[in-house]
Amino acid sequence: xxxxxxxxxxxxxxxxxxxxxxxxxxxxxxxxxxxxxxxxxxxxxxxxxxxxxxxxxxxxxxxxxxxxxxxxxxxxxxxxxxxxxxxxxxxxxxxxxxxxxxxxxxxxxxxxxxxxxxxxxxxxxxxxxxxxxxxxxxxxxxxxxxxxxxxxxxxxxxxxxxxxxxxxxxxxxx
Numbered sequence: 001x002x003x004x005x006x007x008x009x010x011x012x013x014x015x016x017x018x019x020x021x022x023x024x025x026x027x028x029x030x031x032x033x034x035x036x037x038x039x040x041x042x043x044x045x046x047x048x049x050x051x052x053x054x055x056x057x058x059x060x061x062x063x064x065x066x067x068x069x070x071x072x073x074x075x076x077x078x079x080x081x082x083x084x085x086x087x088x089x090x091x092x093x094x095x096x097x098x099x100x101x102x103x104x105x106x107x108x109x110x111x112x113x114x115x116x117x118x119x120x121x122x123x124x125x126x127x128x129x130x131x132x133x134x135x136x137x138x139x140x141x142x143x144x145x146x147x148x149x150x151x152x153x154x155x156x157x158x159x160x161x162x163x164x165x166x167x168x169x170x171x172x173x174x
Contacts, residue, residue, distance in 0.1 A: 056154075057075070061146045067139055070138040074134050074135055075147075077131075078127070078131040078134075081131075085120070092113070092117070093166070110170075132144045132148050
């Protein structure tokens, strides 16, 4: 990842990676009501994270003006769809964490969570594949590959950040 993300962005991305699913949940769809100050703060974090992503995409893809006109509408459509998945992911993480805190994680619940996790992983890959194809059709295979590489590396970073904070399955929270 160090080829794509400058070293001085690592800390910002770590904070934003954790805040992004929460900020997306705070912005709508099925999220519970959130304190206005917290919602505003999370929206700012999300905005900063999105700015970092846009800067990375611009830096790596070096889109011409013509290519940018084609790419950015597709990218924004992707981000909207990805945001819906992020809301579901935030809810999933909250449920998993809560089940540890209240001691309700049993075999049946663990099985259900695992099935939902696999389904979410497939949905994320399907989404990336769909938008890779759209970008490839609008631009080129190389530019679609650049988009995919950026998204993959950022997702790995976000996944690692979230995973490092998650309780282990079967381990009681104290």
